Amino acid sequence: MNRTADLRSRSLIRITLISLLTLAFLSITAAEANSPTAGKQKMVIQVSDNSPGKWNLALNNARNAQNALGGADNVDVEIVVYGPGIGMLEMDSETGNRVANALDQGVKIVACENTMRARDLTKGDMLPDIGYVPAGVIEIMKQQQQGYTYIRP
Amino acid sequence: MNRTADLRSRSLIRITLISLLTLAFLSITAAEANSPTAGKQKMVIQVSDNSPGKWNLALNNARNAQNALGGADNVDVEIVVYGPGIGMLEMDSETGNRVANALDQGVKIVACENTMRARDLTKGDMLPDIGYVPAGVIEIMKQQQQGYTYIRP
Amino acid sequence: MNRTADLRSRSLIRITLISLLTLAFLSITAAEANSPTAGKQKMVIQVSDNSPGKWNLALNNARNAQNALGGADNVDVEIVVYGPGIGMLEMDSETGNRVANALDQGVKIVACENTMRARDLTKGDMLPDIGYVPAGVIEIMKQQQQGYTYIRP
Numbered sequence: 001m002n003r004t005a006d007l008r009s010r011s012l013i014r015i016t017l018i019s020l021l022t023l024a025f026l027s028i029t030a031a032e033a034n035s036p037t038a039g040k041q042k043m044v045i046q047v048s049d050n051s052p053g054k055w056n057l058a059l060n061n062a063r064n065a066q067n068a069l070g071g072a073d074n075v076d077v078e079i080v081v082y083g084p085g086i087g088m089l090e091m092d093s094e095t096g097n098r099v100a101n102a103l104d105q106g107v108k109i110v111a112c113e114n115t116m117r118a119r120d121l122t123k124g125d126m127l128p129d130i131g132y133v134p135a136g137v138i139e140i141m142k143q144q145q146q147g148y149t150y151i152r153p
Numbered sequence: 154m155n156r157t158a159d160l161r162s163r164s165l166i167r168i169t170l171i172s173l174l175t176l177a178f179l180s181i182t183a184a185e186a187n188s189p190t191a192g193k194q195k196m197v198i199q200v201s202d203n204s205p206g207k208w209n210l211a212l213n214n215a216r217n218a219q220n221a222l223g224g225a226d227n228v229d230v231e232i233v234v235y236g237p238g239i240g241m242l243e244m245d246s247e248t249g250n251r252v253a254n255a256l257d258q259g260v261k262i263v264a265c266e267n268t269m270r271a272r273d274l275t276k277g278d279m280l281p282d283i284g285y286v287p288a289g290v291i292e293i294m295k296q297q298q299q300g301y302t303y304i305r306p
Numbered sequence: 307m308n309r310t311a312d313l314r315s316r317s318l319i320r321i322t323l324i325s326l327l328t329l330a331f332l333s334i335t336a337a338e339a340n341s342p343t344a345g346k347q348k349m350v351i352q353v354s355d356n357s358p359g360k361w362n363l364a365l366n367n368a369r370n371a372q373n374a375l376g377g378a379d380n381v382d383v384e385i386v387v388y389g390p391g392i393g394m395l396e397m398d399s400e401t402g403n404r405v406a407n408a409l410d411q412g413v414k415i416v417a418c419e420n421t422m423r424a425r426d427l428t429k430g431d432m433l434p435d436i437g438y439v440p441a442g443v444i445e446i447m448k449q450q451q452q453g454y455t456y457i458r459p
Contacts, residue, residue: 068287
């Protein structure tokens with residue numbers, strides 16, 4: 001048998017198999033990255049109504065999601081508050097205690113700075129320990145694109 | 154020509170082509186699985202307001218989706234009722250007849266058991282033939298992840 | 307060395323490499339097509355409440371999305387109006403001026419013809435320059451499937 005051709009064939013088999021395995025790995029990785037169920041569960045909850053009933057419902061949704069999925073280690077929950085809903089996060093909010101409790105439980109709660117500016121609110125007017133985002137609607141868009149499930153109570 | 158090397162080359166061509174075809178098939182399948190338009194259309198409609206107007210709107214949305222897409226064979230429609238919306242599915246609901254009709258038309262309608270427990274409601278208090286889920290918000294999350302389009306009337 | 311086997315090996319290497327590159331390109335293209343962040347940003351905003359407050363909030367959301375993302379060249383924003391929200395687009399709408407302004411700014415605004423038929427409204431009853439869709443709920447579904455982020459103010 002021709003020794004050179006044999007060696008060439010062997011190395012060709014090796015290169016082909018390595019290429020195919022790499023490609024298979026890349027394909028699966030790309031598919032996984034796009035899969036809505038990849039990794040930790042994520043939920044973004046919108047609050048945009050001036051209604052303490054809705055604020056409580058949003059907080060219930062966050063708590064129920066954590067309970068059903070086994071706690072904050074298994075699900076990232078973020079509440080985005082904007083527009084007429086902003087009162088939920090003002091210092092005199094009817095739901096101030098529940099907001100504090102949710103923050104303790106690992107729920108992320110953010111206020112829209114566009115809304116605050118339009119209403120002459122500063123961070124000093126708001127509940128402690130909340131987060132801030134430049135625009136609530138863009139935060140919700142961004143998180144949906146990152147695989148967060150959108151819930152609008 | 155060297156016969157052994159020739160045979161080796163032929164079998165290498167065969168293995169390579171089979172591998173490539175398999176990989177192409179797997180890539181396309183993975184891409185399809187992630188595509189939001191793959192297969193039957195699916196829509197999950199949320200009801201969480203204590204408002205017969207909203208209940209009717211949700212039922213209209215379900216009917217219009219079925220009509221526009223050619224009936225229940227072409228679209229899975231599920232209405233998830235939770236929180237202050239639960240009255241839609243109680244025995245004395247203003248929309249009881251329309252709920253029965255939607256169920257007849259193949260719309261799936263489910264009540265949140267978390268909400269029922271919080272309000273001391275049992276299955277005996279609810280309209281016949283509806284379904285039940287442990288947590289409405291988790292059902293909506295799960296269905297969105299399964300490719301259901303989310304509609305919040 | 308055997309010349310025929312050598313030539314065969316070389317052409318096999320060439321075919322394998324071209325196949326692998328083509329396949330890699332197809333895999334990446336398929337993955338991109340499914341990626342929710344591919345290409346221009348897109349947002350579909352629903353209006354289904356008979357509430358000028360909500361109409362203004364939807365228009366604010368559209369404007370804030372355009373401002374945050376650098377204008378209409380960077381984000382397609384569509385407002386879909388249906389059900390009890392239809393008054394937003396009737397000739398005597400409280401928000402008629404703001405609707406005209408949003409249209410000038412490149413926001414697409416469409417009315418649901420199902421809703422119009424149910425309320426005996428014709429195009430002559432509606433604000434100028436808006437668009438029309440057969441069913442609002444199907445438009446929202448279709449756009450979500452095309453990668454639009456869903457916002458329900």
